[in-house]
Amino acid sequence: MENLVKRIKEMIPVENFKKQNSMLCFFTVQEQHIELILSYLKNNEGYTDLIFLQAVDYLEENKFMMTYMLNNLERGMNLGINVFIDREKAEMTSIHRLWSHVWQFQREIHELYGINFPGSPRVTEPFVLEGWEEMPPMRRDFDTMEYVERTFYPRDGRETSDPKKHMKEKLYKNYTEVPKIRREND
Amino acid sequence: MIKNSESKYKDYVADRSKYPQEEDGKAIIDLDSHKFTKIWQGPQHPGVTGNMSVELIVNGDEIVDAKTRVGYLHRGFEKLMERRRYIQCFPIVCRICVPEPDTNEYCVSAAMEELAGIEIPEKAKWLRTLNLEMSRVTSFLMWAGGQAGSLGMNTIPQWTVGMRDFWLDLFEEMTGGRVYHMYMIPGGVRKDLPEGFRDRVRAQIIQTKELLVDVERSFFNNAIVKSRLIGLGHIPKEMISEYGITGPNARACGVENDIRITNPYLKYPELELEMITGTESDAYERAKLRYRELHQSLNLISQILDKMPEGGEIQAKLPNVLHWKIPAGQTYKRAESTRGEHGFYMVSDGTKYPRRIYARGASYTHAISVLEKLACNITISDLAALMVSLHTCPPEIER
Amino acid sequence: MENKDIKDIENAMKLANDGLPEKERALFADARPSHIGPANKYLEKFMNWARSRSLWILAFGTGCGATELRPLFTSRFDASRYGIAPRPTPRQASVFVIGGYASIKTIKRIVRSYEQMQGPKYVVALGSCTINGGMYYDSYNTINRIDYYIPVDIYITGCMPRPESLIAGFEKLKENIRAGECDGMNTYADNFDWYKKNQKQIIKDWNMPDYNW
Numbered sequence: 001m002e003n004l005v006k007r008i009k010e011m012i013p014v015e016n017f018k019k020q021n022s023m024l025c026f027f028t029v030q031e032q033h034i035e036l037i038l039s040y041l042k043n044n045e046g047y048t049d050l051i052f053l054q055a056v057d058y059l060e061e062n063k064f065m066m067t068y069m070l071n072n073l074e075r076g077m078n079l080g081i082n083v084f085i086d087r088e089k090a091e092m093t094s095i096h097r098l099w100s101h102v103w104q105f106q107r108e109i110h111e112l113y114g115i116n117f118p119g120s121p122r123v124t125e126p127f128v129l130e131g132w133e134e135m136p137p138m139r140r141d142f143d144t145m146e147y148v149e150r151t152f153y154p155r156d157g158r159e160t161s162d163p164k165k166h167m168k169e170k171l172y173k174n175y176t177e178v179p180k181i182r183r184e185n186d
Numbered sequence: 187m188i189k190n191s192e193s194k195y196k197d198y199v200a201d202r203s204k205y206p207q208e209e210d211g212k213a214i215i216d217l218d219s220h221k222f223t224k225i226w227q228g229p230q231h232p233g234v235t236g237n238m239s240v241e242l243i244v245n246g247d248e249i250v251d252a253k254t255r256v257g258y259l260h261r262g263f264e265k266l267m268e269r270r271r272y273i274q275c276f277p278i279v280c281r282i283c284v285p286e287p288d289t290n291e292y293c294v295s296a297a298m299e300e301l302a303g304i305e306i307p308e309k310a311k312w313l314r315t316l317n318l319e320m321s322r323v324t325s326f327l328m329w330a331g332g333q334a335g336s337l338g339m340n341t342i343p344q345w346t347v348g349m350r351d352f353w354l355d356l357f358e359e360m361t362g363g364r365v366y367h368m369y370m371i372p373g374g375v376r377k378d379l380p381e382g383f384r385d386r387v388r389a390q391i392i393q394t395k396e397l398l399v400d401v402e403r404s405f406f407n408n409a410i411v412k413s414r415l416i417g418l419g420h421i422p423k424e425m426i427s428e429y430g431i432t433g434p435n436a437r438a439c440g441v442e443n444d445i446r447i448t449n450p451y452l453k454y455p456e457l458e459l460e461m462i463t464g465t466e467s468d469a470y471e472r473a474k475l476r477y478r479e480l481h482q483s484l485n486l487i488s489q490i491l492d493k494m495p496e497g498g499e500i501q502a503k504l505p506n507v508l509h510w511k512i513p514a515g516q517t518y519k520r521a522e523s524t525r526g527e528h529g530f531y532m533v534s535d536g537t538k539y540p541r542r543i544y545a546r547g548a549s550y551t552h553a554i555s556v557l558e559k560l561a562c563n564i565t566i567s568d569l570a571a572l573m574v575s576l577h578t579c580p581p582e583i584e585r
Numbered sequence: 586m587e588n589k590d591i592k593d594i595e596n597a598m599k600l601a602n603d604g605l606p607e608k609e610r611a612l613f614a615d616a617r618p619s620h621i622g623p624a625n626k627y628l629e630k631f632m633n634w635a636r637s638r639s640l641w642i643l644a645f646g647t648g649c650g651a652t653e654l655r656p657l658f659t660s661r662f663d664a665s666r667y668g669i670a671p672r673p674t675p676r677q678a679s680v681f682v683i684g685g686y687a688s689i690k691t692i693k694r695i696v697r698s699y700e701q702m703q704g705p706k707y708v709v710a711l712g713s714c715t716i717n718g719g720m721y722y723d724s725y726n727t728i729n730r731i732d733y734y735i736p737v738d739i740y741i742t743g744c745m746p747r748p749e750s751l752i753a754g755f756e757k758l759k760e761n762i763r764a765g766e767c768d769g770m771n772t773y774a775d776n777f778d779w780y781k782k783n784q785k786q787i788i789k790d791w792n793m794p795d796y797n798w
Contacts, residue, residue, distance in 0.1 A: 020516070020517050023449050048427040051518075051529065056533050065533075067531065069518055073442075076448040080516070100428050101430045101551045104551070104554050104555055129257065129690075130689065130690045130693070133789055134725075138262075142725075148718075148722070148729070151786070152730070153729055153733050154718065155717035155718075229645070229694055230675070232671075236646060237645075237646055237647055237691065258690050258694070259688060259691070261727050262724045262725055262726050265724070265725065266723065277720070281649065281720065284652045331655070343659055344660045347659040348659050348660035351659075352661075365653065581649065
């Protein structure tokens with residue numbers, strides 16, 4: 001695995017290399033290199049399967065993190081490649097030429113995160129939502145509870161209670177505080 | 187376009203020359219020409235696997251173009267888990283896939299354990315393996331009913347779904363839940379096996395094997411089943427990594443892709459487990475392969491019952507789970523479900539709440555890209571059989 | 586003069602079918618559903634008895650509760666013993682089983698299928714998610730209460746309800762039908778505008794007729 005990273009480092013800058021477990025490594029590359037590195041890994045290093053492509057919202061840092069998870073079937077190794085992109089611009093290079101099922105991940109991310117993939121086929125087609133008028137729901141600043149209260153009709157009777165208080169009131173009604181005995185070990 | 191060269195599959199490739207223009211294997215469709223009809227199969231249709239739909243464009247009864255439309259079961263699990271504490275995530279993840287919920291539970295608790303640096307006890311590993319294999323058996327039995335039912339053979343669902351119910355009884359005894367078990371919590375499992383449970387499982391295995399003899403006789407040797415399934419939905423080997431196909435669908439054409447063997451987890455390295463592969467991935471071969479895997483799972487269960495120690499710890503010590511903070515990091519945990527690779531990608535940021543949990547189901551590619559590709563050129567009546575033969579499960583597509 | 590008044594009232598009662606494109610409006614009926622009372626007290630009693638003996642379920646698995654319908658219809662629990670059988674099309678079905686949570690995209694299909702069913706029709710809602718949202722009470726895509734969108738005759742609790750409780754629920758439904766209490770269809774007709782208002786509040790792209798027969 002270290003050799004592979006060494007070979008990649010000769011081509012492009014690589015940051016934050018981390019070995020998560022014996023089968024899985026993560027590293028970060030820059031956005032403009034993603035197509036190059038993925039096609040290199042696919043064609044030369046045996047990482048032929050793309051397992052998934054997903055986005056993570058870092059609202060505080062104003063960034064999206066894209067994760068590309070690759071699989072090497074012969075060696076049983078997984079490789080996660082992270083790319084940070086600007087949250088305001090929210091645009092990412094489309095890699096639909098490399099695998100035939102990438103478009104559906106990109107369509108999902110476009111719908112749920114509002115990240116655009118220029119050139120990706122069927123990217124604006126609706127996936128799971130229908131007639132959605134709010135901001136993309138998986139963004140962290142979308143408050144689903146507030147939306148539910150505004151849109152649906154909650155039934156009365158659902159209440160949340162503090163477990164500590166509830167136990168004291170309901171389960172241990174007859175419980176009286178016993179003075180704590182100090183032992184020598186304390 | 188992938189060409190089917192062998193003679194066995196030649197008959198199933200329709201003559202496309204009658205359509206004026208072609209691009210990338212699909213005819214260009216002009217609906218206004220009245221040569222084509224657009225129909226929907228699903229969501230309210232007995233021939234779809236669950237609540238999903240396929241938008242078909244047909245010429246006569248031959249499918250020219252298919253588009254999968256999902257989203258009828260979208261609950262926004264990933265958004266919900268961002269608002270829940272780690273321990274609150276565990277009861278809702280099993281709802282992601284209904285026929286086989288335990289893979290979700292295993293993946294999410296394994297991911298939490300890895301990020302928090304918790305090692306679970308040996309006995310808990312055995313119990314988890316047992317639970318996973320039992321859920322594979324129930325899922326395969328449900329699939330066998332679906333595959334036969336999609337061909338109009340309604341006897342076999344009566345047998346296998348009925349038999350699955352007795353397995354669910356065992357689950358109920360073991361975990362307390364019939365369909366959703368919520369058995370594997372982070373740090374181990376919830377409880378040990380009840381007394382006499384092993385004998386009851388062994389008796390159940392014998393009964394299931396007796397039933398499977400009947401299923402084999404009436405299903406795999408049936409002339410109608412053979413004539414309809416052989417050659418249906420043929421997946422060439424080149425498509426496997428191109429379309430991200432995993433599990434039995436990939437193994438049926440000879441790709442050695444079983445996560446239990448290539449990336450062993452839990453107690454699978456200590457069990458005798460061999461890779462089951464086929465030669466040509468068509469619907470009949472996939473059905474045969476799943477049938478063999480069902481037997482494999484039954485054998486694994488009896489191996490586990492023999493090798494599992496009696497007593498032992500089942501829970502590792504956890505911090506107070508209501509205020510459990512997991513250090514920042516990211517991981518991806520994968521497991522083999524009956525449909526293929528099932529995985530959870532988890533990102534934590536050092537707070538009580540997960541930053542992101544993504545569930546990757548095998549049907550995500552099987553039911554969309556692969557189904558859209560394979561559904562072209564077959565007839566409407568074969569579509570249900572093709573969907574079941576890819577073992578698509580809608581709730582894990584849209585989550 | 587009188588005839589004109591009646592015509593005005595009839596015109597005002599007609600449904601707008603706003604969601605449909607202009608050229609398709611003529612293809613769909615614009616009449617409202619109407620309240621249908623019992624014709625004869627004794628005949629109705631007999632009819633209710635007969636209705637309760639053959640419940641045909643629409644095979645539309647709207648949520649995860651539909652998983653337990655398969656054991657229910659196969660050899661172990663065998664709901665045919667109770668006169669319950671699945672039907673593939675809404676035109677032949679009399680019971681609509683809402684199998685758990687209903688997402689916004691599904692509620693559109695539920696409304697459509699429900700309106701296509703012929704009366705008398707009953708709705709059974711499974712699981713806690715149809716009652717108050719259950720596990721998904723804070724999900725942006727699943728509704729909290731199904732009875733704001735279609736009338737529900739009986740709820741079966743659980744997540745998900747076991748086949749035994751489904752059978753018990755259907756038995757209770759039969760009792761209610763025999764007693765003449767299951768009047769969901771008339772409730773829908775009487776409060777039609779209220780139901781439509783609720784439905785249109787969540788289904789943002791309403792592109793179907795207001796009531797399709």
